[in-house]
Structure formats: C-alpha cells, structure tokens
Amino acid sequence: MLVKQISVFLENKSGRLADVTRTLADNGINICALSIADTTDFGILRLIVNKPEEAEKILGENEFTVSGTSVIAISVEDKPGGLAKALAVLQENNISIEYMYAFVGKNGNSAFVIIRVEKPEEAVKTLSSCDITIIPSQQVYCQ
Amino acid sequence: MSYWNEKYECMSKDEMRRVQTERLIKTVTRVYNNVPHYKAKMDKAGILPGDIKSVDDLKHLPFTYKQDLRDTYPFGLFAAPMSEIIRVHASSGTTGKKTVVGYTKNDIEVWAEVMARTFAGAGAGKESFLQVSYGYGLFTGGLGAHYGGEYLGATVIPTSSGNTKLQLSLMQDFGTTHIACTPSYALYLAEEMEELGIRPEDLKLKAGIFGAEPWSESMRREIEARLKIKAIDIYGLSEVIGPGVACECEYQCGMHIPEDHFIPEIIDPETEEVLPAGSQGEIVFTTITKEGLPLIRYRTRDLSSLNYEPCKCGRTEVRMSKVTGRTDDMLIIRGVNVFPSQVESVLLSIGETAPHYMLIVDRKDNLDTLEIQVEITPQLFSDEVKKLEDIERKIKKEVESTLGISAKIKLVEPKSIQRSEGKAKRVIDKRVL
Numbered sequence: 236m237l238v239k240q241i242s243v244f245l246e247n248k249s250g251r252l253a254d255v256t257r258t259l260a261d262n263g264i265n266i267c268a269l270s271i272a273d274t275t276d277f278g279i280l281r282l283i284v285n286k287p288e289e290a291e292k293i294l295g296e297n298e299f300t301v302s303g304t305s306v307i308a309i310s311v312e313d314k315p316g317g318l319a320k321a322l323a324v325l326q327e328n329n330i331s332i333e334y335m336y337a338f339v340g341k342n343g344n345s346a347f348v349i350i351r352v353e354k355p356e357e358a359v360k361t362l363s364s365c366d367i368t369i370i371p372s373q374q375v376y377c378q
Numbered sequence: 379m380s381y382w383n384e385k386y387e388c389m390s391k392d393e394m395r396r397v398q399t400e401r402l403i404k405t406v407t408r409v410y411n412n413v414p415h416y417k418a419k420m421d422k423a424g425i426l427p428g429d430i431k432s433v434d435d436l437k438h439l440p441f442t443y444k445q446d447l448r449d450t451y452p453f454g455l456f457a458a459p460m461s462e463i464i465r466v467h468a469s470s471g472t473t474g475k476k477t478v479v480g481y482t483k484n485d486i487e488v489w490a491e492v493m494a495r496t497f498a499g500a501g502a503g504k505e506s507f508l509q510v511s512y513g514y515g516l517f518t519g520g521l522g523a524h525y526g527g528e529y530l531g532a533t534v535i536p537t538s539s540g541n542t543k544l545q546l547s548l549m550q551d552f553g554t555t556h557i558a559c560t561p562s563y564a565l566y567l568a569e570e571m572e573e574l575g576i577r578p579e580d581l582k583l584k585a586g587i588f589g590a591e592p593w594s595e596s597m598r599r600e601i602e603a604r605l606k607i608k609a610i611d612i613y614g615l616s617e618v619i620g621p622g623v624a625c626e627c628e629y630q631c632g633m634h635i636p637e638d639h640f641i642p643e644i645i646d647p648e649t650e651e652v653l654p655a656g657s658q659g660e661i662v663f664t665t666i667t668k669e670g671l672p673l674i675r676y677r678t679r680d681l682s683s684l685n686y687e688p689c690k691c692g693r694t695e696v697r698m699s700k701v702t703g704r705t706d707d708m709l710i711i712r713g714v715n716v717f718p719s720q721v722e723s724v725l726l727s728i729g730e731t732a733p734h735y736m737l738i739v740d741r742k743d744n745l746d747t748l749e750i751q752v753e754i755t756p757q758l759f760s761d762e763v764k765k766l767e768d769i770e771r772k773i774k775k776e777v778e779s780t781l782g783i784s785a786k787i788k789l790v791e792p793k794s795i796q797r798s799e800g801k802a803k804r805v806i807d808k809r810v811l
Contacts, residue, residue, distance in 0.1 A: 300755070
C-alpha cells in the first residue's frame with residue numbers, strides 16, 4: 236500500500252531543479268506530484284513519479300544525491316473538512332507527521348495527500364480502520 | 379630612542395657570533411644528552427655535539443619538524459625534567475593533537491625579556507599603559523605579552539580578547555597608551571569607535587603591537603590612519619617561544635630578531651639548502667637559550683627573508699621581512715592556526731568516509747570568516763530537513779571544539795567541489811590583506 240517517494244538533494248543555485256526535471260524527461264519518467272523543502276543553503280526535492288526505481292537509478296547515475304522513502308497516499312474528499320477528518324485520526328492515535336503535501340487527482344472530486352510518518356505500516360492500518368481511503372501505489376503512479 | 383637591552387640589541391657582529399657559538403654548543407649538548415629523540419636524529423646524521431665548533435656548523439645539524447613534536451607528544455622533546463617545567467602552552471596541530479610547548483622558570487624570563495625589548499622598540503616604557511587584548515590561555519599571545527609588559531614595568535591591563543565595548547571604555551578610563559592584539563581586531567576596534575562616536579583624539583593610544591595573523595602594508599596604513607597610532611608588526615610562534623621572536627622598531631623596516639636567543643636561517647624548502655642573505659625562503663629558527671623545549675633548526679614553514687644590515691634605530695640585530703606565505707597548507711584565521719586536515723578528521727568521525735570538503739576563508743567587516751562546504755553523501759542524505767540540519771549542527775559543533783573557532787557549515791551537492799589532480803585543494807582564501 237505504501238508509495239515510494241524519491242528525494243533529491245539540491246543546492247540553492249539556479250538551474251538545479253531544471254537539471255533534475257530534464258534528466259527525468261529525457262528518460263521518459265513522468266512526475267505525478269512534487270514538493271520542495273528549502274533552507275537558506277539547500278533544498279530537498281520530493282517527487283512521486285510513475286517509475287520510482289528507474290528514476291532513483293537514473294538520478295543516481297547522473298550524480299544527484301537521491302534516496303527513496305516510503306510514504307502514504309490517501310484520498311480525501313475535495314470539500315471543506317475532507318483533510319481535517321484524516322488528520323484527526325492521526326492525532327487521536329498519536330501519529331506525528333514529518334511532512335505532507337497534496338495534489339489533485341485526475342478523476343475529479345477527490346484530492347490526494349502524501350503523508351510522511353515515522354512508521355508508515357502502522358499508520359496505514361490505523362487510517363484504514365478509520366475509513367480513510369488509502370491509495371495503492373500503482374494507482375498513484377498511473378496518475 | 380629607547381633600547382631595553384642595549385648590550386645585546388646593538389652588539390657588534392663579531393661579538394654576537396661569539397655569544398651565539400657559546401650558547402649553540404651548550405644547547406646542542408643539552409638536547410643530545412637530555413632528549414633521546416634528538417640524540418637519535420643526530421646519531422643518524424652522524425654528528426656529535428663535539429662537532430659543533432662555531433655557529434657556522436649550524437648548517438650540519440638535522441632539522442626539527444612539527445612532526446617531531448607530534449611524534450613525541452606531549453612532552454617528549456622537553457630537555458628539562460618536568461619538575462623544572464613551570465608552564466605549558468599548546469597550539470593546534472595538523473591533526474587532533476595539539477603542539478605542546480614547555481617553559482622552565484628561566485624560559486619564562488627569556489620570553490619576558492624578548493617581549494620587553496619588543497615593547498621598548500615600539501616606544502613603550504614604565505610610564506605606559508599596555509592593554510593586552512590577545513586571548514589568555516593555552517594560546518601564547520595573551521600571557522606572552524602580559525609577562526613582557528610587566529617585565530618592562532608598564533601598567534598591564536589584561537583584558538584578553540573580546541568584549542569590545544569594555545575594551546574601549548577601559549582604554550578611555552585608564553588612558554591606554556599601547557595595545558597588543560591582532561591587526562584585524564585593531565580595525566574592528568576602529569569601527570566600533572566610529573559607531574560609538576569615540577574619536578582617536580579621545581584616547582591616549584600611541585602605538586599598537588600587532589601580530590598572530592598575516593597582514594599587509596595597506597592594512598597597516600589603514601590602522602594608522604583610523605586610530606592615529608603607529609602600527610608595529612610582531613612575529614612569533616609558540617614552538618620557538620611565542621610572540622617576541624621578532625618585532626619591528628619604530629622605523630618599521632623589518633622585524634628585529636633577538637639573535638642572542640634565536641638564530642634564524644633562510645633555506646630553500648625543497649632542497650633544504652641554506653640560502654644567501656636577502657634571499658626569499660623558509661625561515662628556520664634555532665633557540666640557543668631555552669631549557670624546556672630547545673629547538674634545533676625548527677622548520678617554521680613561514681616564507682620570509684633576512685636583512686643583516688644595521689637598522690637606522692641603531693640596533694645591529696638581523697631583521698626578517700614580513701611573512702609572505704606558507705610552505706604548507708596552514709591557515710591563520712582570527713589568529714588561530716588551522717590545518718585543513720583537522721577538518722578532515724572531524725568529518726571522518728561523523729561519517730564512515732570523509733566527504734569532500736572545502737574551506738572558504740574570507741574577511742568581512744575586518745573579521746575573518748570560515749565557511750566549510752561539505753559534499754553530501756548518500757549515507758548522510760535524508761528526505762527530512764531537520765536531519766540534514768542536525769548533521770550541519772553536529773559538524774559545526776565538532777569543528778568548533780577541534781579548531782577553537784566558529785565556522786559556518788554548508789552542505790553542497792556531490793562533485794560540486796572542484797577536484798584537482800595530485801594534491802587536493804582544500805582551501806579558497808578570499809581575504810585581501
């Protein structure tokens with residue numbers, strides 16, 4: 236059920252983000268979702284792509300510093316309170332979120348949220364048991 | 379014109395040679411008999427104390443390197459029993475271990491003597507107020523200047539480094555006439571004075587004795603213009619004794635070396651041949667009065683030249699030129715000796731392998747800055763910002779405790795630091811002195 240996210244270390248200098256996306260494009264890899272965490276000196280680019288293993292390998296070969304992380308993808312209703320319901324479940328079960336980001340799925344009325352937690356397997360069980368929709372990895376990659 | 383010890387400072391060349399010969403023989407005998415490391419070196423070179431007939435034979439003796447101090451850490455090169463050693467100082471070594479130096483009671487007196495000559499040459503005397511703004515502690519700067527000032531009979535104000543506002547208020551209240559600090563700190567003081575609206579006329583400052591880091595003629599002119607004082611250059615290294623190995627007189631035309639204590643030579647660092655007077659090369663010192671840690675032909679790695687002409691001030695002592703560079707990769711940052719290999723040892727202790735790194739040294743607002751760029755490795759990388767910031771913090775803390783100065787740590791992408799063939803380039807020094 237877990238989704239593989241690719242993280243890339245980026246120095247804060249112009250052109251680095253373009254270099255990553257160009258490398259992926261040249262190898263026919265599609266980006267489904269992304270987020271960037273940035274500090275004064277560096278950034279961490281987090282990517283959900285259609286072929287994570289291949290992307291990790293290619294970026295590594297092109298001398299980017301890459302790591303793969305298991306994250307959870309959930310679907311929330313695209314209306315007020317949709318996300319609040321899912322987050323309440325995590326709060327009640329003392330699962331803290333390291334970071335998260337959202338993207339809109341192609342099939343319309345639901346939003347996808349990527350969540351990074353310390354113990355993803357346990358979190359998936361908790362979320363499922365509370366009627367939060369977990370999106371299987373293949374479905375995320377096919378977006 | 380004020381000499382502190384006219385007999386030696388203005389001694390004729392012939393007489394000085396006699397003094398040096400006598401003291402050199404005594405020193406060589408002392409190290410041969412008391413220090414197994416020296417005995418082994420001299421035996422290997424096939425030279426005995428009896429072979430040293432005059433100061434001209436100095437060139438036959440083997441060199442002493444920083445490595446010798448490291449190999450015998452901490453006290454192995456001491457030529458006096460520990461019961462006679464009354465003080466130790468230490469400076470940074472090329473790896474984790476420090477370079478340790480020891481002084482007997484007599485050595486402390488020799489040191490005070492050469493520092494008193496230094497201050498007298500800079501125009502200070504019994505009536506002077508000498509503010510010592512070098513750090514007190516393991517570093518030789520503070521205590522070296524302090525004892526010299528007391529020996530001279532000046533009123534010593536031991537402020538040590540830092541706390542600039544206090545330094546300035548004491549300078550005003552006590553009427554400081556002379557200050558001993560790094561040249562960059564002198565400029566920092568000038569800036570703070572401007573900020574606080576203190577004019578040079580509000581102070582009684584006449585001269586500053588500046589050293590412990592490289593500086594240039596243009597920096598001297600700037601200090602002299604902004605503080606309206608005479609800026610005197612002083613040279614020293616803890617291995618030889620500390621500050622006071624050489625210092626300018628008021629004519630500011632080369633640093634006088636108290637030759638009755640330290641014999642200088644200029645050598646070609648590659649061939650190790652002694653070079654004729656006036657040549658540029660590595661300056662090498664032999665101490666001829668020290669008991670605790672006498673050093674025979676110590677390789678300073680500093681580039682300089684020697685001038686044997688008598689000075690306008692009347693002193694006959696040989697003068698060394700301002701140090702123009704190093705033959706190794708040692709840096710002096712905020713007066714502290716830094717070797718890139720120290721940073722490497724810190725990085726090795728953090729990851730399994732030491733990542734590539736680069737030291738960027740700069741000078742902003744007259745203070746040296748050090749940034750260490752570290753290439754991120756897959757082992758160190760994480761998708762979480764806080765983990766990467768933790769790594770930066772950990773490196774920063776370790777670097778600070780190893781080097782003794784603060785540094786900014788910047789994680790950079792792999793292969794972004796330029797690779798060089800042969801010896802790795804680890805330093806970019808952007809300081810314009």
